Amino acid sequence: MQMIRSLTMFVAVAQNMSFRKAAIDQGVSPQAVSKAVRQLETHLGLKLLHRSTRHLSLTEEGEHLFQHANPGMHMLNDALAGLEQSRQGMDGKIRLAAPLAFGNRVLMPLLAQFQALHPDIHFDLLLSDDFVDIVSLRIDIGFRTGLSPERNVISRKLGEIVSVVCAAPAYIEKFGMPTAIPELQMHRCTAFLHPQTGKELPWEILVNDEVDYIHVPSVARFNNIEAEIEAVKRGLGIGQLSEYLITQELASGALVSMLPEARVPRLGIYMYYAERIKIPVRVRRFIEFCMDKKLALH
Template structure:
């Protein structure tokens, strides 16, 4: 940084051909400007300016440095201005990471609504059901379903994940509605396979304010949430699905909720990011937008 300061002083002197005028422009004393130029000459081992009591002139090396450095300093200044405008402005790119189902059903509509307001903002979206290291991958904002992230990030809870047992009208027309939880044992059901272990996850049932786990007769098992939702919509079987992912289907009647004991709130939806300060305005605005939309 000291060399850059000295180079800045030298360019000011070369422009004005005066230590006094350069000092006024830089807001320092003439002695400080002279010292900075001398430090630059010492560092380079070259004479840059011929000095006399009434006249200054650039040496051949000084003239070449002035020509090259002026262009470089202009490019540096433009780059810094561009970064500052990017930080303060509402144009640029935001990099996001999210689970597959959340990205498809929740994040994509959020992006569409946000870009309707800020069309100059573009998105790179990484979808993965694994925890994403947002620092190493240069991700601005990550989203996670399940438990709160605990890896030195700032985490904001966007909502609860509530499980709901449901089926398509065509399934109910063909097989009927189960009268109670026990009647599920005589019905066709879907199940979800743990992505890492491959084991079938039990259904969660709320009884006496406690969560109990039951296994159902699964006729189709999936390691992908979207595939299981589609199977239940097609009438393959009864499923226990995350309510926030099937809001539209429940509202339209494409899926019918049943058995209130299967409505279990336990996990959460989280947004996380690495820094609390010096966040570009576009990223901060999208964070606030997501909070407003999902907590409304």
């Protein structure tokens, strides 16, 4: 950065053939301009200017440097101005990362709503159920379900993950609806497999306001939540699913919730982003937009 500053000062002097005028253009003192040019000459090991009390001119090397540096400095200034305009304006790209099911079912509608308001903003969306290092991948905003991220990021909670037991009307018509937790042992159920271990996860219930765990007779097991939701909708069995992912199915009657004691608030839905002094306006607006919409994620 010091070299760029010295080169900028030199170009200003060469354009004006005056340290005083260059200082006015750059908003600094003539002494600061003179010092910067001397530092550039020392660094290059070349004399760039002929100086006298009444006259200032470029040396042959100084003329060569000016002819090549001047267009480059204009390009650099234009590039920096463009970045500043992008930071301050509502255009450009926002890079996002989110879990698969959350991205498909929750985030996509939010992107559509936001782009309807700001059509000049574009999105890159990376969907992965693994924790994403947003710094190394140059992600502006990440989303995560589960525990709050703790890796040197700013984390904002958007909602709770509530587990509900539900089934399709077709299943209930054929097999009936359990009215108590023990009756689940006589029903056909679905289960979710842990992504890392492949082991079947137990269902969660509330016993005296404490979370307890039970195993149910599973007729189908999945390592993908979208597949499990589809299986429950088709009547394969009763499932314990995250409520925020099936709000439309519950509202339309495609799925019917049951057993209130199996309605368990578990973990959270989080938005996280890197700590930066200057967050681009488009990114800050999308963060605010998501926080305004967070009630819809419960």
